Amino acid sequence: MRWLWIDRFVAFESGRSATAVKALSAAEDHFADHFPGFPVMPAALLLEGLAQTGGILVGEARQFREKVVLAKIPNATFHRDAFAGELLTYVTEVVDLRDEGAVIRGRITAGTDPIAEAEIFFAHLDQSRSKQIFGDHNFVFSGELKMLLGLSALAPSRAGAGLEP
Amino acid sequence: MTQDEIFQKVKGTLVDALNVDDDQVTLASRLQGDLGAESIDFLDIVFRLEREFGIKIPREELFPESIFQGDPNLVSDGKVTAVGLKELEEKMPFADPAGLAAFKSDPKLDKLGDLFTVSLIVRYIQGKVK
Numbered sequence: 001m002r003w004l005w006i007d008r009f010v011a012f013e014s015g016r017s018a019t020a021v022k023a024l025s026a027a028e029d030h031f032a033d034h035f036p037g038f039p040v041m042p043a044a045l046l047l048e049g050l051a052q053t054g055g056i057l058v059g060e061a062r063q064f065r066e067k068v069v070l071a072k073i074p075n076a077t078f079h080r081d082a083f084a085g086e087l088l089t090y091v092t093e094v095v096d097l098r099d100e101g102a103v104i105r106g107r108i109t110a111g112t113d114p115i116a117e118a119e120i121f122f123a124h125l126d127q128s129r130s131k132q133i134f135g136d137h138n139f140v141f142s143g144e145l146k147m148l149l150g151l152s153a154l155a156p157s158r159a160g161a162g163l164e165p
Numbered sequence: 166m167t168q169d170e171i172f173q174k175v176k177g178t179l180v181d182a183l184n185v186d187d188d189q190v191t192l193a194s195r196l197q198g199d200l201g202a203e204s205i206d207f208l209d210i211v212f213r214l215e216r217e218f219g220i221k222i223p224r225e226e227l228f229p230e231s232i233f234q235g236d237p238n239l240v241s242d243g244k245v246t247a248v249g250l251k252e253l254e255e256k257m258p259f260a261d262p263a264g265l266a267a268f269k270s271d272p273k274l275d276k277l278g279d280l281f282t283v284s285l286i287v288r289y290i291q292g293k294v295k
Contacts, residue, residue: 071205074182096212100224103212121209 002144005049006090009056009149017093018057022049026084040081046088046108046116047076054092054104055140056149058122061097064141067125071101076118086110100124171290175283178213182206192284204230207281214286220293227289228281229256245272259288 006020024041031039051070059068082088092106101123108115176190183200196202202210207228215222239249250269257265261284268280 072209074184074209096216098212100208101212103209121205121212123205123208 004052004144004148005045006052006148009053010089012057012060012149015057015061015094015097017091018053019092020049020053020090022088022090024082024084024086024088028084031084039084041083041088043076043078043116046078046082047073047118047120049088050090050092050106050108050116050118051120052145052148053090054106054120055122056145057092057094057104058097058102059141059145060149061094061102062124064138064146067138067140068102068122069125069140070120071123072121074119074121076116078116079114082108082110082115088115095119166291166294168287168291171294172283172287174217175214175286175290178210178217179283182209182213190283192282192287194283195279196281196283197278202281210286214290218290218294220290222293227286240274243274245274245277257285259292260285261288 006022009018009020011017011019026039030042030045034040034042055068055070059066087110089109090106091109092104094102095105096103101121104120104122105117106120107117172192176187179185179190179196179200180187183196183202183206185200189200194200196206196210207230211222211227214220214227236249239246239252245253245268250272254260254265257280260280261282264280264282264284268276
């Protein structure tokens with residue numbers, strides 16, 4: 001299983017906002033253990049999907065030159081559980097984007113139902129220090145996550161691109 | 166903006182950033198020692214203060230954490246030297262005078278974090294918004 005917790009971007013406005021969807025399948029392994037007889041999407045994985053949506057939004061804003069890492073989730077609110085068979089929508093907006101890092105605000109819905117909201121703080125790994133440790137290779141955006149965005153299709157019309165599913 | 170108005174806004178910022186209770190935040194509170202701030206929180210606090218007060222806070226200006234790293238003139242044997250203390254005063258003119266005096270009497274580098282207090286932030290903002 002690959003560490004992808006969103007299926008597809010449905011809207012993307014460079015440096016401003018991104019919306020992705022995630023279809024929950026009963027075949028996903030975590031449902032077997034979380035919890036036996038009562039399968040609900042783990043809250044941490046909901047946040048991971050939101051962080052992937054927002055993280056790609058933040059990474060793309062600097063053309064994936066920065067190593068964007070999740071530094072902190074100052075607050076998160078959960079409204080109800082999410083179940084297999086539901087289609088979740090992850091909406092993220094940039095609150096702040098600077099050299100040192102970025103803050104996004106995100107919300108998750110299933111249809112009209114609110115599922116969760118969170119603020120996520122990303123740090124750009126220190127340029128000089130991370131270069132010593134990891135070299136030039138950007139291990140955060142190594143391909144899979146970038147592919148998800150379908151950059152080749154998006155790049156020419158980055159500003160205000162509304163992607164129809 | 167009065168000092169108390171600034172303090173109230175700073176308090177709100179710290180409550181949001183550090184998930185502490187309102188009454189835990191006093192002027193004398195140390196961000197790390199009393200309010201449990203970690204290094205990443207300092208960046209979060211800086212971002213929030215900028216949004217809250219509409220000011221720009223250059224890197225290392227409010228929390229000059231790394232001025233001493235690896236400079237033997239400024240730090241020797243785990244203590245900030247006389248030259249280092251002078252540098253510290255120049256870099257942090259908004260530090261709480263009593264806290265600075267206490268640090269000078271026992272300038273262990275690992276106590277440097279004690280200078281990062283709520284009062285330090287309030288005094289810094291006062292200089293920025295007047």
